[in-house]
Amino acid sequence: MSHPAPPDAPVPDMPVLSIRLADGVLAFDGRLTIARVSETERQLEDMLARSPGPLLIDLSGLTRIDTVGAWIVHRLLRDRPGSGITGASADAERLLAEVSAADRPCEVRPVTEPFILRELRRLGEYVYAFRDSAVSALDFIGLTIISAWRAIAAGRGVRWNAVWVQMEQVGVNALGIIGLMSFLIGIVLAQQGAVQLRQFGAEVFVINLVGRATFRELGILLTAIMVAGRSASAFAAQIGSMKLAEEVDAMRTIGLDPIEVLVLPRTIALILMMPLLAFYASVLGVVGGGLFSWAELGIPPATFAQRLREVVPMSDFWIGLSKAPVFGAIIAIIGCHQGFQVTGNAESVGQRTTQAVVEAIFIVIVLDAFFAVFYTALGLS
Amino acid sequence: MATHADEPPVIRVRGLVNRFGDQTVHEGLDLDVRPGEILGVVGGSGTGKSVLMRSIIGLQTPAEGDITVLGQPVTGGETTQNQELTRQWGVLFQGGALFSGLTVAENIEVPLREYFRLTGQLMDEIAAYKVAMVGLPPEAGPKYPSELSGGMKKRAALARALALDPKLLFLDEPTAGLDPIAADGFDTLIRTLAETMGLTVFLITHDLDTLHAICDRVAVIAEKRIIASGTVAELSRFDHPWVQEYFSGPRGRAAAIAQHHAPLEVG
Known part of the structure; x- marks a missing residue:
């Protein structure tokens, strides 16, 4: 040059x-x-x-x-x-x-502090942010419940149109990816199980493995993780952009409660769709496992179904399904909550969206562990 | 700044046609922008003022027509890859379009970094004097766009548009959303900068005061083409319903009177 x-x-x-x-x-x-x-x-x-x-x-x-x-x-x-x-x-x-x-000295970037101080400060801020975020999430759950109560008490009821739209977006549109994922997981589970069980000549127990694991744990947990990635992020980004464009403020000035208009339909939609998605995922997981067993282990579908009914107790099915609405509610509320935390600029939308996904997945896994301990304590193993 | 009518135009648009689906925005639009002039482009909402600007700067590929900018042909998407051309113009978008993750001063340094190998110190100095030139206080330099008011954002965006000392400046509604005092200040600023830096300015505006205060010539878009261009005085005599309504309506008259009685101390 x-x-x-x-x-x-x-x-x-x-x-x-x-x-x-x-x-x-x-x-x-x-x-x-x-x-x-x-x-x-x-x-x-x-x-x-x-x-x-x-x-x-x-x-x-x-x-x-x-x-x-x-x-x-x-x-x-x-x-x-x-x-x-x-x-x-x-x-x-x-x-x-x-x-x-025009010769006036002017800083180009904000004044930065020494590395150690900055990292210490960030650690402190992180701890405080964690506390504040937990408190404000609890606060938000409370607000959502109060809003729901108010809407019902005032006779306004739920905005079912918005709920239908959200159900389509979070549920129907997710069928493809969740089905594919569950089907493949079912195959992998059967295949890995077969490899291990073959050493004892007990390949037939693959049916127990696939049936019980899928209905009780994997179907719902993997669906929840997928929905957290898909919908918690979408909720945070949608509400976050609306907040940036002052749409949320506009709602308030018109007298609409943003929680009632934005959060309730999303939460109800996910509470309704999660059990359905979880059931669908479990079924496709079992289908995947069954097809693998048929092709590789020579277990015909009729035998597979027969055996499935013998080894998988109904309690597994109900336990798995009982977790779904809870996961749905928590994913929706975390996503919306992060959306409402957006301030200032487009970068904030990105941060909050990431935060929503991470938090939702984390809480889902923690809750799942609680459920496992709880049901075991009830003697439902 | 005297315009040089004899020199070849800085921007030359011939037979421009723009379509979105089956809706035609421009149909055989011709336009010349002469060196050193401030050309105001006016027209009703939805007449394609912004589309015209986007066609000229290569963000929109026209269906038909020839566009030449600074002697070089503009051919849609590839134009933004033509660094010889892009570095000679600055664009001020309507919303400012500052990069939200960078401070004001860093925003100004983005084009400097992209095109040149300057030392960090000189770049910081250039950013600092550009901040001052557009009338921002020094405290604005290390601030992020979200911390600025609307008027300050516009000024910061103008500073970024001027970072490379362009020959040609595109302004999309620079005074929209500003209060009248801030808008007057911005008009004066553009006029002063255009004179000191010898800029040619392509200015889209709705603001009649801006037209009267700083434009050498005004081009009117209507009926999918430029129906008239000339000085404000010439256009106010032009016989077309929209032009008459525009310049002789209550706001047009008020702006003309304001200009007549209290001319800005520029130009």
């Missing part, structure tokens, strides 16, 4: 800048513009380092100058008292006046 012309041969009309410094006279020839300055900045600095003290700056050879060029000249005049200019055109004079009027 950098190929300055030889100092002794200035060619005025060529798009180049040549710089000469001799006997305290600094002469620019050609174009003193941002493009030429960027090519010759270091060369100029080297020259100037060799010649301290006041300079006479000769601008008579300039064919063009812009504000960056004027800034270079202005900076020299400012930093070297006693310097002067000669041969400046009217354009150059005007730009020089303009940039010197």
Whole structure:
């Protein structure tokens, strides 16, 4: 890029800048513009380092100058008292006046603190943020319940139109991906189980493994994780963008309760759809396992179904399904809650969306562990 | 700044046709923007002012027509890859379009970093004087766009548009959403910067005061093309219902009177 012309041969009309410094006279020839300055900045600095003290700056050879060029000249005049200019055109004079009027120090980025302090501060902030987030999430759950109660008590009821729309988006539109995932997981489960059980000649127990694991745990847990990734993020982003566009504030001023309008339909939709999705996922998981057993272990579908009825107690089915509405509610509320936390800019929407997914998946897994302990304590193993 | 009518136009649009689906926005639109002039483009809502600007800067590929900017042909999407061209223009979008993850000063440095290898110190200095030039206080430099008011965002976005000392400046409704005092200040600023930096300005506006205050020429879009262009005085005599309504309606007259009695001390 950098190929300055030889100092002794200035060619005025060529798009180049040549710089000469001799006997305290600094002469620019050609174009003193941002493009030429960027090519010759270091060369100029080297020259100037060799010649301290006041300079006479000769601008008579300039064919063009812009504000960056004027800034270079202005900076020299400012930093070297006693310097002067000669041969400046009217354009150059005007730009020089303009940039010197605009010469005010200005920070480029916010002041940063030392690394250790910053990291310590961030750790502290993180702990506080965790506490605040937990408190405000609880707060939000309470608000949602109160809103639901108010809507029903005031006879407004639930906005079923919005619920239908959300049910389609969170449920029907998710059928493809959740079905595919469950089907493949069923196959993997049967295949891995078969490999291990074959060592004992007990391949037939693959049916127990697939049936019980799918209905009781995997069907609902994997569905919840998939829905958390799909819908908690969507809720956070939708509500977050609405908050940025002041739509949420507009609702409040019209007298609509944003929680009733935005959160309730989403929560109800997920509470209704999660059990259905979980059941659907479990069935497809079993179908995947059954097909694998048929193809690889030679267990015909009729036998598989017969055996499934013997080994999978109904309690497994009900336990799995009982968790679904709870997961649905928590995923919806966390997603919406994060959406309402959006402030300021588009970046915040991204952060909150990520946060919603991470939080929702985390809480779903924690809750699932609680359910496992709870049902075991009840003797339902 | 005197305009140079004899020199080739900076922007030359011939036979521009833009369609969205079966809706035609422009049909054989011709436009010249002369070197050194501030051209105001006016027209009713939905007449395709922004689409015209987007066609000229290559964000919108027209169905038909030739567009030349600074002597180079503009051909839709590939234009934004033409760095020789893009670095000679600055664009101020209606909402400012500042990068929200960067501070004001860092926003100004983005084009500098993209095109040139300057030292960090010089870049910071350039950002600082650009901040001051557009009339922002020094405290605005390290602030993020979300911390600025609407008027300050516009100024910051103008500073970014001017970062590379462009020859050509595109402004999409620069005074929309500003209070009248801020809008006057912004008009003055554009006029001053255009004069000191020798800019050619393509300005979309609804603001009659802006037209009177700073535009050398005004082009009117109606009926899918430029139906008239000329000085404000010429256009107010132009016989077309929309043009008459626009310049001789209550607001048009008020702006003309304000301009007549209290000319801005610019130009």
